[in-house]
Amino acid sequence: MIGRWILSNPDAARRTGIFLVLGLMTLSLYGMGISSAWIGHLLPATSGWLTANPAMGRFVAAVMIPLIAAANWKALRQLPRRQQIAGVWLELFALLMLFFYSFDLSFAFIAKKIGFLISQGVVTTLYISAISIVIATIIALAGAIAKLSKNGVIYGFATFYTSLFRGLPLLMQIYIIYLGLPQVGYVISAVPAGILALSLCYGAYMTEIFRAGIESIPRGQTEGATALGLSPNQTMALVILPQAMRVIIPPTGNQFIAMLKDSSLVSVVGVWEIMYLARTQGQTEFRHIEMLITASMIYWILSIGLEFLQARIEERFGRYNIR
Secondary structure, eight states, X not given: OHHHHHHHOHHHHHHHHHHHHHHHHHHHHHHTTOOHHHHHHHOXXXXXXXXXXXXXXXXXXXXHHHHXXXXXXXXXHTSOHHHHHHHHHHHHHHHHHHHHHTXXXXXXXXXXXXXXXXXXXXXXXXXXXXXXXXXXXHHHHHHHHHHTOSOHHHHHHHHHHHHHHHHSOHHHXXXXXXXXXXXXTOOOOHHHHHHHHHHHHHHHHHHHHHHHXXXXXXXXXXXXXXXXXXXXXXXXXXIIHHHHHHHHHHHHHHHHHHHHHHGGGGGGGTOOSHHHHHHHHHHTTTOHHHHHHHHHHHHHXXXXXXXXXXXXHHHXXXXXXXX
């Protein structure tokens, strides 16, 4: 019966469907605690009823939200796995954008400032992070080998270094390097100070990651390489490390992403990276939340890029299987 009515009255069915969708959206937003006044900006045709009937709106929303969630779950489960993932991402991203939209943002201000934020802040952030990542990796590899050494002096240096730089907050390390080194005659500018602090801090954390990865390789691999006439350096570079990378890369990738975000701490010494520019540009017109949200989205996009690169590297080293 309903099907025949839809076929015979397509325009009325379309209008009814739109009304139901808007009604469900309104009730969902209202049930999540969004005020009817704000809903009026997005869905003016349906917010008046909520203003006049707040109690009924909350009751209907409490009933409809679980039903909408269940129907959405059922609909997503009908899709192939890739489309399920894409659907979940799109829905959650839409909710996130809706949450940001509720802040009454000035998109004109964001459009005016985002170019400078990207051209200056992103370049500086990537520059600091890339150099710090390279130096931290070198430090971590040297520290891991030192912690595996039977030489007590070398082992002592390595353990003291990892204990110190893992035990101090990164912000304190930045201040000590930037303000402390000039006290002993080594004047250092803000950018090198930030790079040095990030490298030493994350090098200490990554030292343990590299050590665990190297120790995960069976001793038989080393003995076999020695039997073939390989030197210790050749054994490490050609046999141990390629296999250990399967264990090292996932947690190291997490450290790289964390370093990218922690590079925002160098803003305390005046480095013009993303967070510093977001704060200063937002102060010009008291639009702090616009710049902070924009900076957050930029950090997220950069993190997604690192996640993609990490996945490709994991795939590259995944072919080294331990036997």
